[in-house]
Amino acid sequence: MNNNYSRTQFIELYDTTLRDGAQTKGIHFSLSDKLTIIDLLDDFGIDIIEAGWNGANVTDTNLFKELGRRTLGNSRIAAFCSTFRPALSVDSDPVFRAGTAVNVPVMTLFGKSWDFQVREGLKIPLEQNIAIIAESLAYCRRRFDTVIFDAEHFFDGLEANPDYSLAVVEAALNAGADRIVLCDTNGGKLPGQIRQAMETVRNRFPGANFGFHGHNDADTAVANSLAAVDGGALQVQGTINGIGERCGNTNLCSLIPNLALKCGYQMKFITPNRLALLRPLSCRVSEVMRLPVTENQPYVGDNAFTHKAGVHIASVLKHPGCYEHIEPQWVGHRRELVVSEQSGRVAISHKLKGMGYKTCEEATLKRLVEEIKRLSSQGYAFDRAEISLELLIHDMLGEQGKGLTLEHLSCVPLAGIESSQLFRIELALCFAGSVRFRRHFSEHPVAAIQSMLLALMREEWAEFEPPRIQQVSVEALSSGHLRAWVALGADKSSQSMVVTGAGERAAQCLAVVESYRWAWLNARQNRQQSLHATMACSA
Ligand SMILES: CC(=O)SCCNC(=O)CCNC(=O)[C@H](O)C(C)(C)COP(=O)(O)OP(=O)(O)OC[C@H]1O[C@@H](n2cnc3c(N)ncnc32)[C@H](O)[C@@H]1OP(=O)(O)O
Ligand SMILES: CC(=O)C(=O)O
Numbered sequence: 001m002n003n004n005y006s007r008t009q010f011i012e013l014y015d016t017t018l019r020d021g022a023q024t025k026g027i028h029f030s031l032s033d034k035l036t037i038i039d040l041l042d043d044f045g046i047d048i049i050e051a052g053w054n055g056a057n058v059t060d061t062n063l064f065k066e067l068g069r070r071t072l073g074n075s076r077i078a079a080f081c082s083t084f085r086p087a088l089s090v091d092s093d094p095v096f097r098a099g100t101a102v103n104v105p106v107m108t109l110f111g112k113s114w115d116f117q118v119r120e121g122l123k124i125p126l127e128q129n130i131a132i133i134a135e136s137l138a139y140c141r142r143r144f145d146t147v148i149f150d151a152e153h154f155f156d157g158l159e160a161n162p163d164y165s166l167a168v169v170e171a172a173l174n175a176g177a178d179r180i181v182l183c184d185t186n187g188g189k190l191p192g193q194i195r196q197a198m199e200t201v202r203n204r205f206p207g208a209n210f211g212f213h214g215h216n217d218a219d220t221a222v223a224n225s226l227a228a229v230d231g232g233a234l235q236v237q238g239t240i241n242g243i244g245e246r247c248g249n250t251n252l253c254s255l256i257p258n259l260a261l262k263c264g265y266q267m268k269f270i271t272p273n274r275l276a277l278l279r280p281l282s283c284r285v286s287e288v289m290r291l292p293v294t295e296n297q298p299y300v301g302d303n304a305f306t307h308k309a310g311v312h313i314a315s316v317l318k319h320p321g322c323y324e325h326i327e328p329q330w331v332g333h334r335r336e337l338v339v340s341e342q343s344g345r346v347a348i349s350h351k352l353k354g355m356g357y358k359t360c361e362e363a364t365l366k367r368l369v370e371e372i373k374r375l376s377s378q379g380y381a382f383d384r385a386e387i388s389l390e391l392l393i394h395d396m397l398g399e400q401g402k403g404l405t406l407e408h409l410s411c412v413p414l415a416g417i418e419s420s421q422l423f424r425i426e427l428a429l430c431f432a433g434s435v436r437f438r439r440h441f442s443e444h445p446v447a448a449i450q451s452m453l454l455a456l457m458r459e460e461w462a463e464f465e466p467p468r469i470q471q472v473s474v475e476a477l478s479s480g481h482l483r484a485w486v487a488l489g490a491d492k493s494s495q496s497m498v499v500t501g502a503g504e505r506a507a508q509c510l511a512v513v514e515s516y517r518w519a520w521l522n523a524r525q526n527r528q529q530s531l532h533a534t535m536a537c538s539a
Helices: 031-044 058-067 094-100 115-122 126-141 154-160 162-174 191-204 221-230 252-262 278-289 310-318 345-354 362-377 386-396 445-461 505-523
Strands: 012-015 048-052 076-082 106-112 146-152 179-184 210-214 235-238 404-413 423-431 434-443 471-476 482-487 497-501 533-535
Touching: 012 252, 031 048, 031 058, 031 278, 048 058, 076 094, 076 146, 094 126, 106 115, 106 126, 106 162, 115 126, 115 154, 126 146, 126 162, 146 154, 146 162, 154 162, 154 179, 154 191, 162 179, 162 191, 179 191, 179 221, 179 235, 191 210, 191 221, 210 221, 221 235, 221 252, 235 252, 252 278, 310 345, 345 362, 345 386, 362 386
Parallel strands: 012 048, 012 235, 048 076, 076 106, 106 146, 146 179, 179 210, 210 235, 404 533
Antiparallel strands: 404 423, 423 434, 471 482, 482 497
């Protein structure tokens, strides 16, 4: 494995998490969410952060007011807006006027570069669209340090009517655009097509600066971005975790390490130390978006360096390079080896060592492997249930009764959230004195409790009593109380428990969790596990 930072060319990173990312179904940024993400991107070392569209919604309007007063350490802020609308003018289009009335260094305008879109979307003559683009860009040229033109649907346009698409690019360059960003707006292109198109524009406009904006509808956005860079694009646009309209945008969490580690491109701020902030960045942005990072997401997902197959684990323990393409710490991740029905003796022996067992006889090891496979065939899943696995191992090695302790639980309203509807809930479970399970949830209390209960069920409990946990739901009552159901039996109605929490919101959360603890104790009484809770509520 080679950590290869060798090329001298700088690639400019343009993040559109807060603009194209905000176009994702289910994602809604508040003002403080946007400010938090801007700080994270700035610390990480993104060159340009597209913050939103002034005037398009209240949050963005307030955001640009706030941004006008701030300075960032590394990044420059871009505002996004369309060219003025055909029936209006630079002076009379209120959307264009508001969109460009911002105190930021970079202005990005998007315009049509596909004749079909001009005819069908704008319903105007092709020449008029070119005039609108030129005039809108010239207006911005006089007001901003950097002006970027996003040529929407450029690749579709180049295929359909190359003369027209290239004429749009020429007009944008002549009007003073610093970068022409070629957009695969419908996200259907493949790397070979992007490479060829890049060659065409580079030959036609030598010396011009191009960028690439890719969508992931054919699952090729990252590959297309790499092809664009290889073809001469100096700027790449994308989002954290690949969010964005429809199937999303180029995932910067994959693209950045590919550019740095695989292709040897340099990015102004992305040193090896900064690259090691990639996974924390991805997780933190996810947390702000209240969406989990997809587990199998390359580089940053939970499973990116998780080994499950017995054969893989046996080799990785000899040399990680046998089944890893880079070292996890380069992107701020860690290696994980999990035990399951896919394990052999090596994986389980490794687990035993980690638990402090110095030796284990071959016959015992074999018995453990067989028992794990037997239980797995009944629906137990140990790869997500480390503590359950450890309880089983202790039992089988004659050390029953080692306690499982709920050590710490706190529920704190998140500072700086204007709605004050969000809580940060922290939960730590200790087993045999060391913390084995820790989770943070930053959510509305109802959602947070659901997540917490489901996580507990999935990871710590359900494996021992698979049929018994049927459903958990939490509901906010109009009285301000929370009501929780924990359905314990095969027949959901017969053993469900209803608990109503009272008091302050944080205390309500704790009341519900306490009720869950009660359910847990009842469900586990046959196993005689002890559960002690110390709860702290700092609300
Ligand atoms: C490729 C991309 O991802 S572009 C992303 C664009 N982002 C968004 O749309 C999110 C934010 N948008 C909004 O909040 C609203 O759409 C606004 C405030 C921008 C505009 O709202 P409205 O004025 O009510 O217009 P509406 O959204 O209904 O329609 C968009 C208008 O822009 C026009 N338009 C679209 N592209 C362009 C362009 N490149 N140049 C000029 N006008 C354009 C459309 O033709 C349409 O006008 P029409 O109905 O007269 O044909
Ligand atoms: C500009 C943009 O978001 C697109 O063309 O997809």
